[in-house]
Amino acid sequence: MISVLQLGTVDYPTGLRLQQRLVDLRKDAKIGDALLLLEHTPVITLGRNAKTDNIIASREELARRGVEVFECDRGGDVTFHGPGQLVAYPIFDLRGMTSSDGKRKTLGAIEYVRRLEEVLIRTCADFKIPTKRVPGLTGVWTSEGEEAKIAALGVHISRAVTSHGVALNVNTNLDYFNLIIPCGITAKPVTSMSKELGKELSLLEVGHSVSRHFGAVFQSQMLWLESLDDLLGPSVGVPLLTPRELRELHGEKDTTWA
Numbered sequence: 001m002i003s004v005l006q007l008g009t010v011d012y013p014t015g016l017r018l019q020q021r022l023v024d025l026r027k028d029a030k031i032g033d034a035l036l037l038l039e040h041t042p043v044i045t046l047g048r049n050a051k052t053d054n055i056i057a058s059r060e061e062l063a064r065r066g067v068e069v070f071e072c073d074r075g076g077d078v079t080f081h082g083p084g085q086l087v088a089y090p091i092f093d094l095r096g097m098t099s100s101d102g103k104r105k106t107l108g109a110i111e112y113v114r115r116l117e118e119v120l121i122r123t124c125a126d127f128k129i130p131t132k133r134v135p136g137l138t139g140v141w142t143s144e145g146e147e148a149k150i151a152a153l154g155v156h157i158s159r160a161v162t163s164h165g166v167a168l169n170v171n172t173n174l175d176y177f178n179l180i181i182p183c184g185i186t187a188k189p190v191t192s193m194s195k196e197l198g199k200e201l202s203l204l205e206v207g208h209s210v211s212r213h214f215g216a217v218f219q220s221q222m223l224w225l226e227s228l229d230d231l232l233g234p235s236v237g238v239p240l241l242t243p244r245e246l247r248e249l250h251g252e253k254d255t256t257w258a
Contacts, residue, residue: 002092003031003231004211004224006204007038012070012081015040015089019163022091025232026161034231035214035222036089037207040081042067044180047076047154054078057179067179074164076138076154078180084171084192086206090116090214094160098219109157113138115217116166120151122213123168123206129196134188141188148191168210169193171200 010018015038025031044055044067054077055062055069062069067080081087094107107115117133120140124131131150132143140151151168169192177190194200215222225231 002033002035002090002214002218002220002222004035004037004222005228005231006207006224007036009039009041009083011041012043012045012068015087016070016072019089019091022231023158023161023163026091026093027159031091031231033093033220034091035211036087036091037210038087038089039083039085039203040087042080042082042176044069044078044080045074046071046078047074049075050077054181055179056181062179065176065179067176072156072164074154074156076152079152079154079167080176080180081167082172082176084169084173084194084203086168086170086203086210087165088119088168088210088214089165090162092162092218094157094162106160109155112157112162113153113155116153116155118217119210119213120153120166120168122216123209124150124193126209127193127197127201127206129193142191142196146189148189150191150193150196168206170203170206 015036019036022031022034026033042065044062046052046055046069050071057067094112096104097107099105117138117140121131121133124140129150130143131140134141134147138153139149140153141147141149151166153166154164156163169190171194172192174190174192174195193206211222211224214220
């Protein structure tokens, strides 16, 4: 069972701290697998392999546009998150996952990344956007006309538990990507679902598609939850009292992330 939480718009530091708390709980088997769906306020993130030279905008330009910059422990180079982009953070224990032959096994990092790409490819297909993988690169790319990156991917795995994940450009303002060299790749442009289709899409509808395909690709039932309390409650074997640190992330005594 994978629990799904739709969090709305979350600033990057809060999202990062929430992931870290949930990873700790998952490692201790106090929660099950979880999938966080959200948007971020404008932010540029630098992964473990990032080169700061791939941020080509000045500090003044970033400040003028309200774009923050953060380093993080995911794989990959430089990327942008912002409004209109659907971000999915799987907090999964890769031990005991179901393989294609129906057996239980521990997923390796490469197979896990391929599965994330497959989720994105199937999601884009739901909206009649043909996409593909590009050999030697991570992420998902349009397969008709000029190859353009529609989804980025960067993960972190610690003691078999995952964090970070994927970012699918749905209605994203692509001008933000002019502030960086996305993923350090200069030869290929960035696109969005709305650009490919010529219309904006419902992020909730795209989120449901992403959730459905996570269930199919990872061979698991998906349970949509109303709030963070539901994830931490007795229905998944955790005492109802939410850890104080998680409540503080939202600045309230009663956390309502729905």
